[in-house]
Amino acid sequence: MILPLTHPTAPTLERFLPVPYQVTGIRRETEDTVTFRMRPPGGRPPAFQPGQFNMLYLFGMGEVPISISGVHPRSGDLEHTVRAVGSVTRAMARLGKGNVVGVRGPFGRGWPMEEAKGHDVLIVAGGIGLAPLRPALQHILAHRSEYERVVLLYGARTPADLLYPAELERWRGRLDLQVLVTVDRGDEAWRGHIGVVTTLLPMAERLMDLRKAFILTCGPEIMMHVVARELENRRISPERIFLSLERNMKCAVGFCGHCQFGPAFICRDGPVFPLHRIRHLLEVREF
Amino acid sequence: MSEAAILEALRQHPFTHDIEEAWKEVLAEMARLQTYPPDALLLREGRAADAFFLIVDGLVAIEMFAPGRGALRLQTVGAGEVVGWSWVLPPHRWEFDARALAETTAVVLDAAALRAQMSQDHALAAWILSRLLAVIASRLKATRLQLLDLYALPERRMP
Numbered sequence: 001m002i003l004p005l006t007h008p009t010a011p012t013l014e015r016f017l018p019v020p021y022q023v024t025g026i027r028r029e030t031e032d033t034v035t036f037r038m039r040p041p042g043g044r045p046p047a048f049q050p051g052q053f054n055m056l057y058l059f060g061m062g063e064v065p066i067s068i069s070g071v072h073p074r075s076g077d078l079e080h081t082v083r084a085v086g087s088v089t090r091a092m093a094r095l096g097k098g099n100v101v102g103v104r105g106p107f108g109r110g111w112p113m114e115e116a117k118g119h120d121v122l123i124v125a126g127g128i129g130l131a132p133l134r135p136a137l138q139h140i141l142a143h144r145s146e147y148e149r150v151v152l153l154y155g156a157r158t159p160a161d162l163l164y165p166a167e168l169e170r171w172r173g174r175l176d177l178q179v180l181v182t183v184d185r186g187d188e189a190w191r192g193h194i195g196v197v198t199t200l201l202p203m204a205e206r207l208m209d210l211r212k213a214f215i216l217t218c219g220p221e222i223m224m225h226v227v228a229r230e231l232e233n234r235r236i237s238p239e240r241i242f243l244s245l246e247r248n249m250k251c252a253v254g255f256c257g258h259c260q261f262g263p264a265f266i267c268r269d270g271p272v273f274p275l276h277r278i279r280h281l282l283e284v285r286e287f
Numbered sequence: 288m289s290e291a292a293i294l295e296a297l298r299q300h301p302f303t304h305d306i307e308e309a310w311k312e313v314l315a316e317m318a319r320l321q322t323y324p325p326d327a328l329l330l331r332e333g334r335a336a337d338a339f340f341l342i343v344d345g346l347v348a349i350e351m352f353a354p355g356r357g358a359l360r361l362q363t364v365g366a367g368e369v370v371g372w373s374w375v376l377p378p379h380r381w382e383f384d385a386r387a388l389a390e391t392t393a394v395v396l397d398a399a400a401l402r403a404q405m406s407q408d409h410a411l412a413a414w415i416l417s418r419l420l421a422v423i424a425s426r427l428k429a430t431r432l433q434l435l436d437l438y439a440l441p442e443r444r445m446p
Contacts, residue, residue, distance in 0.1 A: 127438030
């Protein structure tokens with residue numbers, strides 16, 4: 001199901017035509033976030049790389065870029081996790097089973113799953129940023145012997161804002177994966193860490209040598225900026241730090257320029273970039 | 288708990304692992320190794336700040352009691368970190384509560400003895416205060432990031 005890393009596919013007409021996928025299931029993750037399960041007419045979704053995204057078209061409303069957040073284990077249907085923050089995503093959050101969504105994709109470059117083989121992997125996710133990282137973690141767990149130590153650090157505002165709580169519990173129960181979760185504000189039942197996700201880095205340092213690890217991070221850009229700075233303060237090579245960026249992708253194939261980020265197009269050259277390629281752009285406030 | 292066990296804990300703890308061995312021995316003489324059960328208070332707001340905790344294992348919540356709202360958890364501190372700096376600053380009273388969330392083991396240094404030692408040994412004082420400053424700076428940074436609401440999405444970019 002998951003392709004090895006290759007160069008992005010050249011744009012062809014079919015990459016502009018949405019395929020009507022049927023919604024086969026919806027799971028509410030948090031108050032404003034849902035995960036859709038969707039199936040194409042042929043029944044089998046196209047292969048994708050962890051970290052790639054699809055353009056989801058709600059007919060009559062508009063099209064939005066949404067990262068693929070996984071494959072449903074039993075049905076093989078594609079999953080996308082959507083936070084309702086705009087007109088299209090709010091309408092998507094109201095969809096029901098049997099509704100149809102237009103899908104173009106998958107697009108972009110994903111996480112460096114091939115390069116990370118044989119290495120420790122640290123995953124740092126914040127808020128809805130866990131969604132694009134979930135396929136990477138699922139891939140690692142499905143090919144566990146190909147990777148060394150794996151640590152997931154996940155931060156959210158509150159316990160109610162944590163995505164995939166049942167899956168987090170299953171991951172925590174594994175002996176071959178360390179999961180550390182923190183929230184900004186705990187409730188009375190919360191017995192875990194409180195503080196931003198970067199406060200978990202010292203714990204990750206005790207579990208692996210971060211300078212030899214591949215580090216994948218996704219979350220709001222300010223969070224990734226802070227994570228990247230903390231990692232560089234620890235003398236970790238920016239070539240080992242990978243971020244997934246989000247901009248207003250429109251064509252998704254590097255033509256329209258809506259998602260231009262310096263010399264790169266996020267949709268075609270990203271959304272996943274090694275830090276050393278984009279650090280200078282992250283520091284430019286206009287971007 | 289033997290002094291040898293305390294010395295070993297000081298050798299392992301990130302706060303003290305790289306200080307001179309002679310200083311570790313001085314600190315070990317004024318320390319005890321203590322285990323707290325879940326929900327035990329390590330320190331309580333308003334009481335004398337008479338200890339400095341190096342967390343060896345477990346998880347501790349820094350809390351503040353708010354009338355009508357109960358204990359509000361502000362942050363957590365885990366293994367390899369430290370709890371408490373009010374012992375450095377007059378009037379040496381705790382500003383917050385600290386509660387074990389899980390069974391927690393700490394090297395507990397006698398603050399009065401440590402202050403007396405630091406007034407005699409300025410090199411040790413400079414070393415401890417510089418380390419403590421790094422801790423305070425990282426907690427301040429973490430607090431600022433919490434205030435930023437780091438996980439909020441920039442809605443203007445979302446269709």
